[in-house]
Structures are given as C-alpha cells and as structure tokens.
Amino acid sequence: MKEEQTLCYSCANENCFIKKHLHLGQMKNYVSQKQQVDCKKSDPFIKEGATFQGLYFIREGKAKTVKTGINGREQIVRLTTNGDIIGFRGFGTSKKYLIGAYALEDTVLCNFSNETMLEILKKFPSSPML
Template identity: 85%
Template sequence: MSAYISKKQNVSCKKSDQFITEGAPLQGLYFICKGKAKTVKTGINGREQIVRLTTNGDIIGFRGFGTSKRYLIGAYALEDTVLCNFSNETMIEILQHIPEFTYALMLFYAEELNKSENNIRKIAHMNVRERVIDLLLYIHRKFGQINGLIDIELSRKEIADFAGTTEEQAIRILSSLKKEALIKTEGKRVGIIYAEKLRSEIMEHKYF
C-alpha cells in the first residue's frame, strides 16, 4: 500500500467547516486521521438530518463512490479535524490491485447496510424518548467518556436531528433524563450516569 499511501492528500478543517457538499461531484474517499465529523442528508423542507458521526479512522463519502459519481451526503467537522483524501483514480487502482483492501471494504459496506436497516427499524418502532436514549448510548459507545462526560460536543439541535425529532422535544427529554439522575450535562456535553438503566428502557428493541 505504500505507493498508494504516498498519493494521499491531507486536508485540515476547522470546527464547523464543510468539506463535502451533498450533490457535488465525487472527489474520492476521506478518512479521518484526527478529529470528529458529522455526515448529513437533506430531508423534507431542506432540513439536514445527521445520518452518521465519525471519528479517528472512519471513512466518509463512501456511499457515492463508484455509483452515482456524486456525494450523497454532506459532511462537517465537529472540531478541528485532519482528514486524508484518496482521489477517485487512486481508489480505483487500490481496489483493482490490492484484493485484501477490496475484501475489507466489501465487509465494511455489508456492515453499514446492516446498520442502516437497523436504524430504519428503530425509527419505525421507537418512541422519541427511546430514540434519544439510543443516540446517547451510541455516542457513549463510540466516543467514550472523559471525566464523566461523553467525548463529543453536540448541540441540542444536532441531537434532535440525529434522533429524528424536534429541538424542543430533545431538550425536554434531556431535561427529564437529567431530573431522573440518569444523565448529567455541561454545556454541549452529556454524561451518562446509569447506562444500565438507559439500556433497560430500550432492551425490547434488541439494543445489543
């Protein structure tokens, strides 16, 4: 892979910078070297909904690669982030000449498809409170906690967008969970106090 690694381009983004525009021509795949980002998709009335949160080592922009030739999502940095980009041409060379990488990418696509199908099921069967809890447990697993707070900053609007609800409902549910002493909040950060109690609320939806 060393010959292909040398062809990558590093991209530095400040917090809130958009580095992929939905519908723009495909410019290869992005990998996060350091930082965090969100991918969004435009829905009804032009509202952006968060479809994925990403951190070190994650791939961004893979859904449009090799199919539509355009990005099917937009992407923003959630903090100062360093990305590396492999061009379309370089990616095609890698896929044609490095079978181990091609196989790994195939498994990655299969896993992402499975997650998408599970998310559709969750939206259909979970109420709003359960979706917010599911989101909190997801970011807790993915990013971990430091000093009792999940290691990612998300605004109440971003939490609402990802949980498929309104900002007002998200605020109300977070306030309720806080009063029940299940979570704590400091600014844009949320800390989970009793993960087991939160898991028990959504256990019937096969959380594990």
C-alpha cells in the same frame, strides 16, 4: 482548509482503515498520492451533490455526515471519529456525493481520490475495503 502531503507510516492513528487492512509497504505508491485536509470546527469538507472527489479518512478529530431531508431540513446521518471513512456511499457508481460532511471540531482528514481508490481495489481485490 489547508492541504498538504503526509505519510501513513508515521501516523499515530491505529484505527485507520488503510493502516489496519493493507500492508503499507505495498501501498507506497498510493500513500504518496493522498492529500491531507485540515478543517476547522464547522468547516464543510463535502457538499451534498458536489462532484465526487474520493474517500476521506479521519486521522484526528470528529465530523458529522448530513443529508437533506423533507422540506430541505438537514438531517444528521452519522457521527464519525478517528479512523472512520466518509464518502463511501455511492463510491464507484455515483458521480456526486450523496451526503454532506462538516468538522465538529478541528479535524485532520486524509483524502484518497476516486481514481486512487479504484486502483487500490483492483490491485488488492481481497482487501475488506468497503
């Protein structure tokens, strides 16, 4: 996985939750804090039980979220694509991810840290974030 800085202003993904629901001019400080994560097919980017590292937004690609079920078998919880949010269950209350997530194809993700997302929610409480 490779991480680098990107800007929401030039993003072609019109399904992005951040782009749809929040005015990017007001988000300038927060957008500069996000990280881009590039994943190859089958790369895990969230490990179930790992320390919470914020929310992921799919900029481009597809991913699956999984949860360990009975007898330790991995069960697919959700399939996600462009604009979808991953890692929101337990956000703000849990210290660990309740799910795992893998790229189903080469995927580009935007990651906003837990602290940044909490600041956004405090500053824009009427936004339909989660």
